[in-house]
Structures are given as C-alpha cells and as structure tokens.
Amino acid sequence: MKRLVICGSPRAAGRSRALAEAVGETYARAGDAVNHVNLSDVRIAPCTGCERCAVSERTPGIDDLYCIIADDMMTVRELMNASDELTVVCPVYFSGAPSQFKAFLDRLQPYYYSSKWRAAKKRPAHLFVVGEGGDPHGFAPLVGEVRSALSVAGFRLDAVHDWVGRVEADGALAGSDRLREQPEALLAEGSAPASDYLFIEPDGIRPAGAFSACKASHTQAAACVSVRPLDDAAAQEADCG
Numbered sequence: 183m184k185r186l187v188i189c190g191s192p193r194a195a196g197r198s199r200a201l202a203e204a205v206g207e208t209y210a211r212a213g214d215a216v217n218h219v220n221l222s223d224v225r226i227a228p229c230t231g232c233e234r235c236a237v238s239e240r241t242p243g244i245d246d247l248y249c250i251i252a253d254d255m256m257t258v259r260e261l262m263n264a265s266d267e268l269t270v271v272c273p274v275y276f277s278g279a280p281s282q283f284k285a286f287l288d289r290l291q292p293y294y295y296s297s298k299w300r301a302a303k304k305r306p307a308h309l310f311v312v313g314e315g316g317d318p319h320g321f322a323p324l325v326g327e328v329r330s331a332l333s334v335a336g337f338r339l340d341a342v343h344d345w346v347g348r349v350e351a352d353g354a355l356a357g358s359d360r361l362r363e364q365p366e367a368l369l370a371e372g373s374a375p376a377s378d379y380l381f382i383e384p385d386g387i388r389p390a391g392a393f394s395a396c397k398a399s400h401t402q403a404a405a406c407v408s409v410r411p412l413d414d415a416a417a418q419e420a421d422c423g
C-alpha cells in the first residue's frame with residue numbers, strides 16, 4: 183500500500199514531526215511504501231480565492247487541478263493523488279489549524295471543481311492531533327476543516343487520533359516503553375471514529391460525549407460537564423455559556 187504522511191506543523195523539529203516520523207516508521211514496518219511531506223519544509227502560499235481553478239477543467243491544454251499559484255502544492259498534490267491512504271499529523275492552534283496547514287487545506291480547492299475527483303471513490307484518511315493540552319476548547323474545528331477539505335480531495339476522514347498532551351517537548355511519546363515492545367499500538371492510541379466529531383450545534387462542533395453531556399445539562403438546567411477530565415473546571419466555565 184502507498185501511504186502519504188503530511189505533517190502540518192510549521193516547526194521542523196516539534197512534537198508533530200516526532201509523531202509523524204513514528205507513525206511513518208510503523209507503516210513502513212508493516213510493509214507499506216511511505217512518503218512524507220513536512221509543511222515546514224515546503225512552500226505553499228495561501229489561496230487568494232481568485233476562483234481561476236473553477237474553470238481549469240473547461241480550459242483546453244491545462245491540468246484540471248490547475249492553480250495560478252506555482253509553488254510546492256503541485257508536488258504535494260501529485261503525492262496525494264498517488265496514495266492509497268493519507269495520514270495527517272497536525273498541531274492544534276486555538277481549536278483549529280495552524281495557518282500554514284490551513285493554507286495547504288485551502289489550496290485543495292481545485293479538486294472541488296474537478297468532476298473527475300468529485301466522482302472518485304474516497305480513500306481512507308487519518309488525523310493525528312498534537313497539542314500541549316490545557317485548552318478547554320478541544321480541537322473539533324480542526325477535525326471539521328480536515329474532514330471537509332480532504333473530502334474534496336478524494337479522501338474520507340475515518341479516524342481521529344488524540345495525542346494532545348501526549349508528546350513531550352523533546353518528541354518523546356507517551357507510553358514509549360510499551361510502544362517499543364508493541365509498536366503497532368501507536369496507531370490505535372487515542373483513536374476514535376471521525377464520526378464522533380460530527381455533532382454540530384449552533385455554537386460549534388463537539389465530540390459526541392461533550393455534545394450529550396452539554397445537552398443533558400442544558401435540559402436539567404444544571405452545570406455543564408466536560409468529557410475532557412483534565413480540563414473539567416475550565417471547560418465548565420468556557421463551554422456552558
């Protein structure tokens with residue numbers, strides 16, 4: 183199987199890179215061919231919304247995914263198009279994506295206008311989320327952005343792997359002793375179906391547990407209970423508004 187691992191951090195040697203490499207090594211050990219793209223090492227300018235890609239498909243002599251910005255996105259798209267599965271490892275910034283990673287997601291817009299890619303069978307994708315933790319707002323907006331943009335580009339976000347607060351500043355992974363003996367366990371750690379992050383209410387997208395807990399608390403006019411045990415106090419203050 184051909185895999186692509188995209189590391190969405192602007193930092194070349196941060197927590198996400200350490201996790202992306204460990205995930206890539208786990209895939210390679212299982213016999214898969216693994217390519218890596220590190221957004222810290224490539225040049226991807228933000229989408230300007232010019233909508234030139236809206237007519238690329240109907241313009242003779244040019245690529246149906248043509249974009250007027252000539253940068254490394256072209257190479258990244260080729261790697262994506264050649265992959266059977268995609269893995270994204272990304273830090274959470276204020277519940278969402280770092281701007282460099284958001285630029286990458288927005289530059290997937292040419293796929294939106296391609297009838298070929300719209301009709302293509304979706305391939306599986308995984309999202310590994312990295313963060314320092316301690317923020318009560320979670321990362322559901324990041325999941326929503328990744329799901330939406332990857333879906334346009336021919337991928338179906340299947341699973342979200344929550345590594346928030348579980349990668350040390352030096353890149354050491356939580357449970358590294360156990361992972362040395364059972365490296366494939368890395369792929370199951372903190373994993374939940376992406377559908378757990380599908381619950382949408384007027385003030386945001388929430389993981390299933392948080393949604394039900396908040397709904398119940400509103401019904402009973404009681405205090406809101408967070409499903410994130412580390413942040414209970416802060417989440418009660420922030421989420422129940």
Ligand SMILES: Cc1cc2nc3c(=O)[nH]c(=O)nc-3n(C[C@H](O)[C@H](O)[C@H](O)COP(=O)(O)O)c2cc1C
Nearest residue numbers: 191193196197198273274275276277313314315317
């Ligand atoms: C602007 C900014 C916003 C951040 N927001 C969050 C957050 O909401 N939740 C969290 O757990 N960590 C947050 N962090 C911490 C980063 O996710 C953390 O430092 C992570 O290690 C960055 O990834 P990297 O080490 O791969 O660069 C934030 C960091 C920055 C710079």
